[in-house]
Amino acid sequence: MPQLSLTGLSEIWLLKELGHRHWMGLARLAGRTVPDFRAADGTPVYAAFRALSVEQADFASLGENDRLTIRSEVRRISRTQCASRHELTCQERPVGTVQLVSAFVRRAPGGGNHTVARVPLEEFPAPDVSPAGWAGTGGESLAARAAAFRTRGATPDAGFGWGRKTDATAATFDPCPSQDFNGAGFLYFSSFIAFIDRAEWQAGGRTALLATTHRREVYFHGNIDPGEGVVVRRLTADWRACEGVHHCRLERAGDGIPLADAFTHRVFRPLDRAP
Structure with missing residues (x-):
């Protein structure tokens, strides 16, 4: 039942499970039994997620x-950077594909989550620049799409393209250390998604009581320390009879620094049962 x-x-449960699989997969890729990665000076090194995509999801089934x-x-x-791809099926019926891209990072000595910097680790196989079958509908990999967004502001392909500009409706959240942060002290990537869904609900999602994700693409830019707030700002949105799309930007509440950009395509289930 926790999976539903x-x-x-x-x-949210699925992303937590796939985050764990990604982390343990990195250990196996490096020939380790546990993912205990460290820099040359012994500082812990973690895999911070840089991008996420959910495609052709049929979670409602x-x-x-x-x-x-x-x-x-x-x-x-x-x-x-490393990437993982997760094919989801139920009795051989496809119900979605999820991809994750992570970068190895470390905090500066004595610093918090504002001081994170990338670290190269050499105990892995040579990079596979474009794994077969991992490109999106436009032919670019998720990592390439995330890089294009950060450098040029290039948005994902036309699957998210019919949103209209909104009045930048915003919702503010106060992340809870025991619920929203992971054991490494970072605001976990699945919590970003939870805040987006809560903001959607607050901004009028009650008209789509049983909305479920069909497609989602998120580019992560930064993190926060415990005690800092998160603002979810809806930049574009369009709701139709059976589906809706929106682009949300997550920002650090204190200074407006971008934390993530999320493009979401939702579909609405019939109201065939009461909540």
Whole structure:
């Protein structure tokens, strides 16, 4: 039951599970039994997620007693980045594909989550720049799309392109250390998604009571320390009879520094049961 939500398979549970699989896959890729990575001076090194994509998701079709199968693959794609791809099926029926891109990072000595910097680790196989079958509909990899957004502001392909500009509706959240941060002290990537969904709900999502994700692409830019707030600002949105899209930007509440940009395509289930 923890794997489910009112709208079918829980996306937040799924992302936590795939984050764990990604982390353990990095250990196997490096020939380790546990993912205990360290810089030359002994400082802990972690895999911070830089991008996330969910494609062709059919989470609403999953319910009690269904068997979800996850097939995962992890590869190194640059000196500092690795990527994983997770194929989701139920009785051989595809129900979604998730990709994650992470970068190895460390904090500056005595610093917090504002001082994170990338670190190259040499104990991995040579990078596989463009794994077969991992490109999106436009032919670019998730890592390349994330880099294009950060450098040129290039948005994802036309699948998210019919949103209209809004009045930048914003919602502010106060992340809880025991719920939203991971053991490494970072605001965990699945919490970003939870805040986006909560902001959607607050901004009028009650008209789509059983909205579920069909597609989502998120580019992560930074993190916060415990005690800092997060603002979710809706920049574009368009809601239709059976679906909706929106572009949200997450910012650090104190100074407006961008933390992530998220492009989401939601579909609405029929109201065939009460909440």
